[in-house]
Amino acid sequence: MDYDFQAIEKKWQQEWNQRKAYEVKNPTGSDKQKEPYYVLDMFPYPSGAGLHVGHPLGYIASDIVARYKRQQGYNVLHPMGFDAYGLPAEQYAIQTGQHPEITTEKNIARYVEQLSKIGFCYDWGRSVRTCDPDFYRWTQWAFCRMFNSYYDTDKQQARPISELVARLEKEDSHWATMSERERQEYLMQYRIAYLADTKVNWCPKLGTVLANDEVSEGLSVRGGYPVEQRVMRQWCLRVSAYAQRLLEGLDKIDWTDSLKDTQRNWIGRSEGAEMRFAIKGQDEPFTIFTTRADTVYGVTFMVLAPESEYVQRVVTEEKRQEVEEYLQWVKRRTERERIADRHVTGVFTGSYAINPLTEKEIPIYVSDYVLAGYGTGAIMAVPAHDSRDYAFACHFGLPIIPLIEGADVSEQSFDAKEGRMINSGILNGLEVKEAIAKMKAYITEKGIGRVKVNYRLRDAIFSRQRYWGEPFPVYYKDDMPYLIPEKCLPLRLPEVKDFKPTEDGQPPLGHAEKWAWDEKNEQVVDKKLIDNKTVFPLELCTMPGFAGSSAYYLRYMDNKNDNELVSREANTYWRQVNLYIGGTEHATGHLIYSRFWNKFLYDLGVVCEDEPFKKLINQGMIQGRSNFVYRYTGEGATGNLYVSYNLIDTPPYKGHVQPIHVDVNIVKNDILDVAAFRQWMPDYKDAQFVYSDGSSDVDNPYMGNATDKQYICGWAVEKMSKSMYNVVNPDDIVERYGADTLRLYEMFLGPLEMSKPWDTNGIDGVHRFLRKLWNMYETLTNEEPTADELRSLHKLIKKITWDIENYSFNTSIPAFMIAQSELAGLKCTKRAVLEQVAALLAPYAPHIAEEMWHRCGHDDLVIDAEWPKWNEQYLEESGVKYPVQFNGKVRFTIECAKDTPKDEVEKMVLAHADTTKYLNGNAPKRVIVVPGKIVNVVV
């Protein structure tokens, strides 16, 4: 019987559904507890374009692990959900008036359908979507808790704000005299979710602010629109309070070094010192941050960030206008201009600071190369040893004093962090490292400054001026925010008549009619009733995309719980995600925010693990592999003659062809389907070709119908996108080859973590393997397997087990192929062998494995089959000594004395019982003797 993959896959998908094969239960009280294992994919944003062939890569890998762990007897949680709030649905809504909810619903349905076809073992009953009120209720809840918490720097954890209030009442005499509003303002400086005027990335085109990780090179990551800096009153999360813990937590988790480095880089811890510099003629000094305390003697000027509060304090009357003009100019510049044009700019403020060590007067400048958001927004400039300061000093003709022996600063600065100090008073003769330490001690002792650690990590801006997101459970009384009570959650997203911002520039929620809070009756009421006595306006912003994705993995543990985000019981059972698979693009966004969020919940005692994701794998991106046809543009060109790729560099075509993208779906193994091309677009209806052998339709109009003529396409690796006609839809592959072939082939493409182009060349080979394997299950016998058969089988078991344990899925497919060909060569029809092969194949190709498993006479499902165990004895009995190497290499190790001569060793090898058995009395091919160590024998 032929391998009818369509029938098999349909049959088993239905069967799995009916038997509720993938339903996962939390153990209750008296249950015998199976060991839990939690495998998670980063949930997708359901875009209108549907899944392409790159999406399932990680999902297949996690599915393999999930199925494998299940066969090993674990209780496996392997859920899937949707990150359903987001910009594209909202922009689509603005353009078409279609409610984002409808678009999202439609897209999710499409995703579910596509995913189902691939045969993932998700428990859809545990699915979540971030736009579901039952879900975002817990996002709002967490926000409320953050609002009601502050970060206790002594205890290094979040504590209820009520503790801070209690302390203030007891210890701070000022507190009692404060008005309610003053108190709220004061507390706002401590809350973990707080409202503040901050400089934000404002994207006028999107009409919203963006977080730092949503901006790249001055453009929005989504859409690529210009972003400018603006000061706005925004909700923020005090992520920076967790900087040190986020950094330390990395040591406890099993992520790749490159990802950890990216996060370390993003957190950007730097140890340095804060120093106070007196201002000439003023009492109050100002503070700077430096990592190079050793270079104080070389400070020849100071620089303030344009946004720094110090600027107004130090600017002199004569210079005021010039400075103001500069500040205005800086403000007008977009982030993009600032990045593109890095010429030195700045102005002198007219004031002088006093170097605390040399007592010299040094001028204070304002320049936009100093950032307001880092350190204190002010620096001491050491032109000799900092390239930025050097450029500035050269531009303004300021003195440059070298501080390290042998440094030549006539052409450029000497940025190295080693050498012996000169021109540096008390530091002279010391190495840089010693000098830094000594200076830190000195300034601490003299009260000039203190040791200080700074982080690059900023607080996350949490407001978005958008419609399609979680509403804040916040209303405003006397212009101060108050939370609606937790028991009233979820605060549902209201209907609006327009998804654009209002005419007076309010966020889209400004259009909502019923969007006010009745404090007394604790309910949402019509906006018209606002009297600011009992009915108050609600917050108009919504939360950003990362809000809903920051704790979703917890909700899967207990997604039907109406009382809590996750019950204590469920959380202490599942604990944390054992294996998390997703793209590297979330390294500084989602993966920082959810670690922060999780740590906050940990402080609250809601979760029992302070890191959410134990092991993380970044699957590589699947790029597109575009195909090209080459239009002839040379002499006598008609515009519809296309030259085969192998001829484009030969006369008369050389230099006269224009590559044109062609739909990869009408190209197979780089050979164009000529008929399909002519039908593809009206323009190509009359296309003529020059084929690979040089023959042409022009000479013979019927040539194109001949079957031995081939038109070869060129190719290139590009981003998978519609405009390049290189998007491959998994549905098409499933239709043509089946889900099992798709699954195997995606794994076969290469290592999971590496980026690679999607290349359909070669998928036939994998499909052929499945067909060949399938044919072996035609008739089965109950005979005892032979030694050779067992050897093949046990080699396979060992290999596949090793592969999955080490996430090396790509090398499993060749192992299956080899086993198949070995067993076929032995004409193996033994049930005892083939049922084990089916069980091994089940994680990779579940449908065919299921069918094979049943042909072997089983009624249960293959996913519940026990994972086969290999037996060294079988491998030994068949004449192979452990360890067995994959390529048929065999190595022995025999201990021998240091100075044993080579031929002696050879004799010893031959005398060795196991060796003799394997060698059949022949001499080994190679004997390698390492004196005093081991002997390796290659046979």
Next chain:
RNA sequence: GCGGCAUUGGCGGAAUUGGUAGACGCGCCAGACUUAGGAUCUGGUUCGCAAGAGUGUAGGUUCGAGUCCUAUAUGCCGCACCA
């Protein structure tokens, strides 16, 4: 500029603790069966006529290096005026 990753046949890639480099697949070549085949099966396929050479390049460690070390080139990714 800083940090990370990669580089192996015509192509994707194997080589798990340093031990016969090129597994497996694609493509290609030859053969078989066919009226035919973009079907199936069998065999071959790193380069070189050969001796030999060979894992980006140049060194080093080692009995032995694709694998470890140093330098260097190229490509990809992340961060970037972070003091």
